[in-house]
Amino acid sequence: MIDERLLDDADALARGDARGALLALAGAGARVRTSLRAAEEAGLGALRPDGRPRAVLVAGHGSAATAGDVLEALCGGVCQIAVLRPGPGEDAGPEWTLPGWVGPSDLLIAVATDGEVPGLVRLVERAYARGCSLVVITPTASHLGQAALQVRALPLPYIPAVEPDERRPLYEDADLPREDPGDFWGVLTPLLGLAVRIGLLPGGPQTLHDVADRLDEAAVRCRPSAAAYDNPAKTLAVQLGTALPLLWSDGPCGTAAAARFTAMLADHAGRAALGGALPEAMAAQRGLFTGTLGAASADPDDFFRDRVDDDGGLRLHVLLLRHRPGLPEEDGTHDVTGEPPADHLPDSESAGTRRTVARARRLAADHQVALRELVSARTDQVEALAELVALTDFTAVYLGLAAERT
Missing domain, CATH: 3.40.50.10490 (Glucose-6-phosphate isomerase like protein; domain 1)
Structure with a gap:
């Protein structure tokens, strides 16, 4: 049984929270507003979709895949939504497989908080070859962000809570990375903004500002x-x-x-x-x-x-x-x-x-x-x-x- 007194010592909690998780959660509302503003500046507000896609595929891992699950739960009754999770690739990195039925009537959304994921770059290239509509949510200067420009995808920037070089090491073992808990809202916000824009979710931009509140x-x-x-x-x-x-x-x-x-x-x-x-x-x-x-x-x-x-x-x-x-x-x-x-x-x-x-x-x-x-x-x-x-x-x-x- 947890002693409540352990949780009532705010100073001790701050000392023990070396990863800054509580601070990241406290700033989730601000993260949503910042992500919304960046998405609007990137062209989301000017998007004029020609009807809803036949299917929406969300490719990512970690917080990105969880955000895709949320989109599927909220919008699955309006449009077919599938979350693509990675398997092992030939170069020991993650690899995503594009379903055989995907074509020009479908939308692929590639999401990565890092953007240095060769498997996702290859995925968007294959989707472009099949004529899919493409949206990429990732840091603008990353390899995936640059690939988005080459395949004529709509690039929606991912805004980290802090600059990457300022982040504290989350694990001594780089094979077991832990994500900032605020990353979830950093990737979910542009996903929801896009869903509102293409008619998968009711409401308008004010809905997401209310979420931040x-x-x-x-x-x-x-x-x-x-x-x-x-x-x-x-x-x-x-x-x-x-x-x-x-x-x-x-x-x-x-x-x-x-x-x-x-x-x-x-x-x-x-x-x-x-x-x-x-x-x-x-x-x-x-x-x-x-x-x-x-x-x-x-x-x-x-x-x-x-x-x-x-x-x-x-x-x-x-x-x-x-x-x-x-x-x-x-x-x-x-x-x-x-x-x-x-x-x-x-x-x-x-x-x-x-x-x-x-x-x-x-x-x-x-x-x-x-x-x-x-x-x-x-x-x-x-x-x-x-x-x-x-x-x-x-x-x-x-x-x-x-x-x-x-």
Whole structure:
């Protein structure tokens, strides 16, 4: 169990955060605004698309691939979206494969925070030969940025938080690089701006400025100087201190946030988490509830069992991430600890969804497994995503810092 006092010492947190992860998360809103301004100056605002593409392919790795997953979750119902992940190449570097069906009706978006990736350069050259429309998100002066000009791609600059030569070494072993957590917003912002421009997402440029505002608000709520009892990210970190998180999601917004949280827990907290969308997650992970990780696996009638071991052992903790725009809007995400009265349920939530969520609650309750719901009530799904991602990003970093201090 994590001691809350470890998270309430802001000075110690700052000393332990050698990678500057908390500072990067605090600046996520500014990162979004800077990326938006750079994309507009690069020509995004002047883009006049001739209809939507048949399919959109996003090629990248790390934060770029995660950003592609978010785009797929949010826009997959409007247009076919595929995320291309690399495999081993002949020169020991990553290599991307272009599907055989890709042609002139499709759009390829190559994303790289570095830009010195020969595999992506070869990919855009092959896509150009097939007549694809091309967009490249990368540092302008990189090899990939220069290749974008040669293949007549729309170059959208990636803006790093700091100059590359100013970055602290993230790992002594260069084969295990860690990314700045703010890189996610650095690549997702131009992706979302492009999606709005070509009609995959509703709204306009103001939508993404509102996203930046939501990130600023979350940074204030989750700041290191806020005590754990008044800081939702620290509170969640304490709850997950000795838990195996089951990140269940309802809807595309929750699914995208769960995928991001899984990646952040692994990278910044060294913790594993299992994700899944309802209702499939209940069937796929039901066996965990009756195994050694479920609280009900210990006989509650055994008076002589060691309850100290019960408290210290690894236990399941279900975290349900949801977007419920019908709920009254409050400041940021909020918890739903029980089923609201029927007259308070939003019209946008179907009866099937309510039954599925009720089943998830019963499953957790029957096996004495903690279940917490993180809900965003924002009307816009991108703003809701920003709230959920900001809270869980801070949680992952706090969890990692507390584990190191422990």
